[in-house]
Amino acid sequence: MTTTRTPDPVRIGLVSVSDRASQGVYEDKGIPALRDWLAAALCNPVEFDTRLIPDEQPLIEAALIDLVDNAACDLVLTTGGTGPAPRDVTPDATLAIGEREMPGFGEQMRQISLRFVPTAILSRQTAVIRGRALVLNLPGQPKSIRETLEGLRDADGHSVVPGIFAAIPYCIDLIGGPYLETRDDIVRAFRPKSALRPAGAA
DSSP, X not given: OOOOOOOOOEEEEEEEEOHHHHTTSSOOOHHHHHHHHHXXXXXXXXXXXXXXXXXXXXXXXXXXXXXXXXXXXXXXXEESOOSSSTTOOHHHHHHHHOSEEOHHHHHHHHHHHTTTOGGGGGOOOOEEEETTEEEEEEOSSHHHHHHHHHEEEOTTSOEEEXXXXXXXXXXXXXXXXXXXXXXXXXXXXXXXXXXXXXXTOO
């Protein structure tokens, strides 16, 4: 008899960095876009911990540290503040709290965005590992968030450019986090065959 295993629970921190949204000048769209996409893409039970903060490096660093060290998030995603403007300091804060940089995530996000705008090269998005958590910077616009996470497909639905989320579950495996399972119609997680977990495994 085949045993259906319940997917591991996962705790995800979502941080939107914006002076004006944090002051209530306009509604933040980054956190809702992230929450909706992740809830649709993941089979795991997810608990979200969200923060909306201004473009202040000490505040961003404190939020990221708190989400990893105290809230025990397995994955932390930021949105906003990744450009070259003086107050775009999210990558600086991310690098400051990280123990190891994972530059491939930022490289792939820029490759995806370059399909649409040449100014994608101005983005400073990056990723780091802190403890047993992956901390990753994402763009600020909901459309760009979806494209970078999910990747790009042709008119027939075939993958043209892989999204970054395809690599996130295996990265989290390697750093000791929960086993993330995705819905293939949204994004197919890639793992080497030796890393795949059999159905019914604990």
